[in-house]
Amino acid sequence: MNNNKLIARYAATLLVALFSLGASAGVSAQLAGHNVILVHGLIITDLLKAPTREEILSRRKVSDFWQSRAEGYLNWSAAERLEGGIAEIVFEQAKMLSAKGVCNNGCVLVTHSTGDLVSRYFLAHQEAWMTAAGYQPLNIVATIDFAGAGGGTDLADIAVAAANSEYVPLPMKLAAGAVLGLNLDITDYDELGVVLDLTTSGARNHANWPNSIPRLRFSVSGGGLTDPTKPLIRGADDTVVPAHSSCGASAPDAIESCSSSIAYDGKRTWQFGPRGLWHNHFPVLMASDYDHFTLVDDQHQGRTTYVLNNFAAGLNVDFGTTTRTVTRRWWEVWKEAGTWQYVAGSENTSFSRLIYQTLNH
Amino acid sequence: MNKIGIVAAMAAVLVAVLIAMQDEAPEADAGQAVVLSAGAAENSSGKPGASLGSMAQAEQPAQSPDRDPASLTAPESPMQEQLAEIASAYQRTSRFPTYSQPLTNNDWSALNPRAFVPEERPLSNAPSLRVSIELPHYIVDSNRDLPVQVIVVSDGSGSSAPPLKATAVQALIRSRNASSPPVLLIKTSAQGNVDTFAATIPSAALSPFANSEAEVAALLTLSDGQSSSASTMIQIFQSTASLDAIGAAYNDGTHLVIPAFFQVMDPGMYRLQANLFTQRGEPVAHLNSTFPLSTGNVTGILKVHGTTLIEQNLPGPYVLTDINLMRMPAAPGEQTRYGSSQAESYPVNGFPLDSYSDEPYQDPATQQRLEFLEKLSAEGSLP
Numbered sequence: 001m002n003n004n005k006l007i008a009r010y011a012a013t014l015l016v017a018l019f020s021l022g023a024s025a026g027v028s029a030q031l032a033g034h035n036v037i038l039v040h041g042l043i044i045t046d047l048l049k050a051p052t053r054e055e056i057l058s059r060r061k062v063s064d065f066w067q068s069r070a071e072g073y074l075n076w077s078a079a080e081r082l083e084g085g086i087a088e089i090v091f092e093q094a095k096m097l098s099a100k101g102v103c104n105n106g107c108v109l110v111t112h113s114t115g116d117l118v119s120r121y122f123l124a125h126q127e128a129w130m131t132a133a134g135y136q137p138l139n140i141v142a143t144i145d146f147a148g149a150g151g152g153t154d155l156a157d158i159a160v161a162a163a164n165s166e167y168v169p170l171p172m173k174l175a176a177g178a179v180l181g182l183n184l185d186i187t188d189y190d191e192l193g194v195v196l197d198l199t200t201s202g203a204r205n206h207a208n209w210p211n212s213i214p215r216l217r218f219s220v221s222g223g224g225l226t227d228p229t230k231p232l233i234r235g236a237d238d239t240v241v242p243a244h245s246s247c248g249a250s251a252p253d254a255i256e257s258c259s260s261s262i263a264y265d266g267k268r269t270w271q272f273g274p275r276g277l278w279h280n281h282f283p284v285l286m287a288s289d290y291d292h293f294t295l296v297d298d299q300h301q302g303r304t305t306y307v308l309n310n311f312a313a314g315l316n317v318d319f320g321t322t323t324r325t326v327t328r329r330w331w332e333v334w335k336e337a338g339t340w341q342y343v344a345g346s347e348n349t350s351f352s353r354l355i356y357q358t359l360n361h
Numbered sequence: 362m363n364k365i366g367i368v369a370a371m372a373a374v375l376v377a378v379l380i381a382m383q384d385e386a387p388e389a390d391a392g393q394a395v396v397l398s399a400g401a402a403e404n405s406s407g408k409p410g411a412s413l414g415s416m417a418q419a420e421q422p423a424q425s426p427d428r429d430p431a432s433l434t435a436p437e438s439p440m441q442e443q444l445a446e447i448a449s450a451y452q453r454t455s456r457f458p459t460y461s462q463p464l465t466n467n468d469w470s471a472l473n474p475r476a477f478v479p480e481e482r483p484l485s486n487a488p489s490l491r492v493s494i495e496l497p498h499y500i501v502d503s504n505r506d507l508p509v510q511v512i513v514v515s516d517g518s519g520s521s522a523p524p525l526k527a528t529a530v531q532a533l534i535r536s537r538n539a540s541s542p543p544v545l546l547i548k549t550s551a552q553g554n555v556d557t558f559a560a561t562i563p564s565a566a567l568s569p570f571a572n573s574e575a576e577v578a579a580l581l582t583l584s585d586g587q588s589s590s591a592s593t594m595i596q597i598f599q600s601t602a603s604l605d606a607i608g609a610a611y612n613d614g615t616h617l618v619i620p621a622f623f624q625v626m627d628p629g630m631y632r633l634q635a636n637l638f639t640q641r642g643e644p645v646a647h648l649n650s651t652f653p654l655s656t657g658n659v660t661g662i663l664k665v666h667g668t669t670l671i672e673q674n675l676p677g678p679y680v681l682t683d684i685n686l687m688r689m690p691a692a693p694g695e696q697t698r699y700g701s702s703q704a705e706s707y708p709v710n711g712f713p714l715d716s717y718s719d720e721p722y723q724d725p726a727t728q729q730r731l732e733f734l735e736k737l738s739a740e741g742s743l744p
Contacts, residue, residue: 032736087693106729128630129693141733157480160594167590169485189537189574196574199594200478201499208470209634209649210459212727214451214734251469252478276467280454282447285440306443343440358440359737 031360034106034141035071037097038062041113041149042078044181047193050079056089062112065298065352070110072097074122078114082121082197082206090122091129098135106141112296113241114194116148117203124207142214144355147238147292151245151252152203154233155179156195163192175228179240200252203245210279217283218355219246220290221264222301235272236264238292247307248281249274258283258307266305266340283307285343287351295351304346304354444738451734455727461616461666463673464636464644471647474634474685475500475699477595481514484581484589489516489525492591494532494579500596502701503571507562511546511579511591515554529582530558534566534597536575541566543580571599572698601627601688602654602700607681607707615718617665619648619681619709627698628655629688633663636683637709645675651689667717677711 030036040061043051051059059075060067074093076086097103111119123140130137158176162168162184177184180195189196197203223230223239235254236243244251247258253275257263260273265288277283287295289302328337346354457463464471481493495510513527531543544566546558562577578592608620621633631654637645646669652661663681670676686700 032733034733083690083696084694087690091693106733108733125690125693128689128691132692139729141730152478154480158482161480161482161592165590165592167485169483169488172482196594200480201476202594202596204470204476204478205499205596209632210462210647212455212459212724212730214447214730216447250467250471276465276469278470279459279462280451282450284443284447306440359444 030071031069031108031110031144031356034108035102036066036069037072037074037103037107037109037138037140038066038070039074039109039111039115039119040076041111041115041147042180042194042198044078044179046078047181047191047195051077053089057093062110062115063296063298063352065350065356066110066296069356072102072107074109074115074118076118077193078195079193082117082194086118086194087121087125090118091126094122094126094130094138095133095135098130098138103138103140104136106139109140109143110146111143111148112146113292114149114198116143116145116150116245117197117206119143119145120150120211121207123211123213124209140213142216144216144218144359145246145248146218146296146352147220147241147246148215148217148248149198149241149245150203151242151249152198152200153241153245154200155229155240156198156202157200158232159184159192159195160189160199163189171228172232175232179229204252208278213280215248215278215281217246217248217258217281218285218295218351219243219258219264219283219307220287220292220295220351222287222289222294223291238290238295240292244274247274247283248278250276250278258286262286262305262307262341264288264305266303266342267336268339268341285351285355287346290351298350298353300348300350302346304343304351305341306343441738444734448731448734448738451727452731455724455731456722457669458666458722458724460649460664461669462647462649463669464638464647466644468644468647471634471636472644472683474498474683477593479512480593481512482591484591486587486589487525487583487585490514490527490581490583490589491516492527492579492581492589494577494591494593496577496593496595498595500598500699501567502564502699503567503597503599504564504701505567506564507567507577509544509546509560509562509577509579510549511558511581513556513558513581515556523584524554526584527556527558527581528584531580532560532562533578533580534562534570534575535578535592536570536573539569541569546579567597568599570597572696573597598699600701601625601629601698602631602686604633604684604686604700604702606703607709610709610711612712612716615667615720617667617670617677617709617712617717619663619665621661621663623654623659623661623686623700625654625656625659627688629653629691629698631661631700632687632689633661634683634685634687635663635681637665638680638682639675640678640680640708643675645670645673645679648681666722667714667719668722670711671714671717671719674714676714677709679709679711680706681709682706 056075056077074090076090080086109119127137155176158172159180162173163186173184220238221236227239229239233242236256243255255272255274257271257273260271263271264286285304287304325339326337328335475498477496477499479493479495481491483491491514493512509532511530515524530546533543534541544560544562546560549559550557574596576592581589603624605624606622610617610619632651634649636647646665648663650663684702688698
């Protein structure tokens with residue numbers, strides 16, 4: 001690398017750091033030289049009042065942090081179905097992005113929650129649809145998936161079972177309904193919109209064939225122990241989505257981590273991890289102090305750890321990292337012994353900013 | 362624990378707290394000192410042990426079995442190292458086309474097409490009973506009978522009264538506007554506190570619900586006379602094309618080419634996903650091809666890239682199974698439709714591995730994606 005490039009890189013880093021103090025104006029709307037397109041998650045108010053087309057198109061969601069780094073949006077309404085109104089309006093926006101050439105140099109999709117499933121469905125079909133409509137398909141180089149719901153969630157299973165049924169226990173019904181923004185004493189499944197696509201079986205059967213776009217997964221397990229939804233979700237969860245979904249696990253197992261050797265809190269220990277991952281799905285970072293919603297905000301919550309999967313069977317990669325080791329004397333009954341590993345800088349940098357800075361170095 | 366044990370434990374905690382206060386938090390009160398040494402000061406989750414106390418970090422040399430002295434030396438950019446591993450993992454998968462990926466026993470999603478994931482839930486009016494409905498698939502052919510199992514798990518009453526049980530179970534298909542006649546399930550096993558009921562819902566009960574989502578409902582009669590129910594969603598389809606036969610496979614120099622012959626009821630662009638195994642049952646490849654089918658064009662082609670076979674040293678013959686035929690939506694808003702297969706599996710002949718070209722597969726689109734991942738993992742100034 002020549003000196004000019006090095007100086008430019010340091011200057012860019014410095015600028016990012018300066019603007020991070022408050023204003024987001026002036027931050028590059030690119031990530032590693034590629035435009036960023038945001039795909040938001042489930043907006044619960046859609047289920048109570050369906051938004052108009054104009055309201056959908058003018059949405060600015062995910063988080064202020066990511067909005068200030070985005071060049072485009074693929075918005076959608078939770079009142080619609082994946083293979084219905086959602087596919088149509090995402091396609092409409094994709095055609096506009098294609099006409100403007102936004103992704104000619106390659107775009108990165110940043111998705112949150114159900115945006116994972118919406119993106120997977122679009123990416124699986126866009127080449128055929130865009131070509132048939134006379135548009136260049138969007139050139140997507142990778143996706144960054146925060147709390148991806150593409151593997152479905154138990155909450156949707158409960159919501160679907162509860163709709164119209166008096167035999168689903170009330171606490172389950174209330175908890176699922178609260179998260180989904182629904183009174184689940186409904187008589188019409190149409191009122192569930194995209195929630196019908198988010199059941200564990202439903203989500204996992206949508207557009208699940210191999211795709212060559214790498215999907216970088218960022219998964220968290222926070223949320224209070226008193227959170228009513230946590231006991232309803234099998235395995236680790238972020239209060240809305242189970243780990244098997246956000247990690248990109250091939251099987252809907254009740255896994256406790258995206259890795260079988262690292263816990264969400266960074267402890268190096270055996271974990272019930274995924275036995276396999278979906279094609280080209282790569283869990284990158286985990287954290288135990290962020291929940292489904294806070295991981296896309298620029299607010300520090302706690303430390304972040306590496307997933308450390310052996311992506312190739314038999315290849316045992318031991319990444320060096322920042323570690324801390326604790327031993328316990330016999331009388332130190334409160335202390336948990338072990339070795340923890342963290343991403344350097346995560347002690348004071350938010351999950352989203354850490355990812356952006358690292359990927360955009 | 363006896364009283365002496367409790368006193369000893371309390372004394373140990375007290376000693377430890379005092380030591381912690383001296384070493385770590387001389388100005389804190391006892392309660393704060395305990396919290397600090399448990400590490401919660403650095404971690405907002407409040408979970409014990411969710412992070413480390415600084416006292417613990419300072420006082421002891423590491424003795425964890427995980428400890429590797431080399432790993433304790435933080436490299437300049439560990440996250441870049443992980444991203445580099447992802448880049449090389451992506452490079453490995455990109456050596457094989459998406460239509461012919463190597464298959465392993467861990468590829469649950471590929472091995473379980475149209476998967477139904479059962480959910481177990483308590484009954485609201487009998488919370489000691491947990492019920493799950495088990496079906497072979499989530500996407501169900503309306504022309505085939507549907508086997509249904511209902512598993513009822515009793516937590517037991519914990520008292521002298523006999524535990525609540527399900528005495529009779531019926532199953533039916535229903536939607537907002539319609540309901541099929543119920544089918545009585547037979548108790549097929551009773552092991553401990555788990556009762557399994559089974560029956561087959563005839564295809565005639567499914568066909569009115571073709572091309573829609575519907576509920577499979579289990580209606581339970583309980584031993585105390587109450588009624589209850591559980592339900593789950595499925596998708597029921599009317600087949601749009603049928604895989605009738607597999608022709609003799611041939612070698613085009615680069616691929617093992619498997620011709621597939623269909624009966625086409627609804628023309629369109631089709632996707633055929635299937636798995637290739639050796640005759641001994643070793644997984645070989647997950648195949649995934651698209652092709653147009655119409656009444657005048659009833660042949661589709663599945664291709665297995667030679668590298669997929671060569672790298673695993675599996676010359677065949679093979680078995681093709683786990684067939685999932687889909688009619689792709691031609692435009693956004695259109696629904697995916699589904700096809701069927703006459704047989705569950707088909708034999709596929711093989712060829713000597715040295716008869717395939719050893720030219721590697723290359724896709725220009727993956728190159729830019731790989732470059733992106735490699736760029737992310739390039740050494741930078743940040744963590």
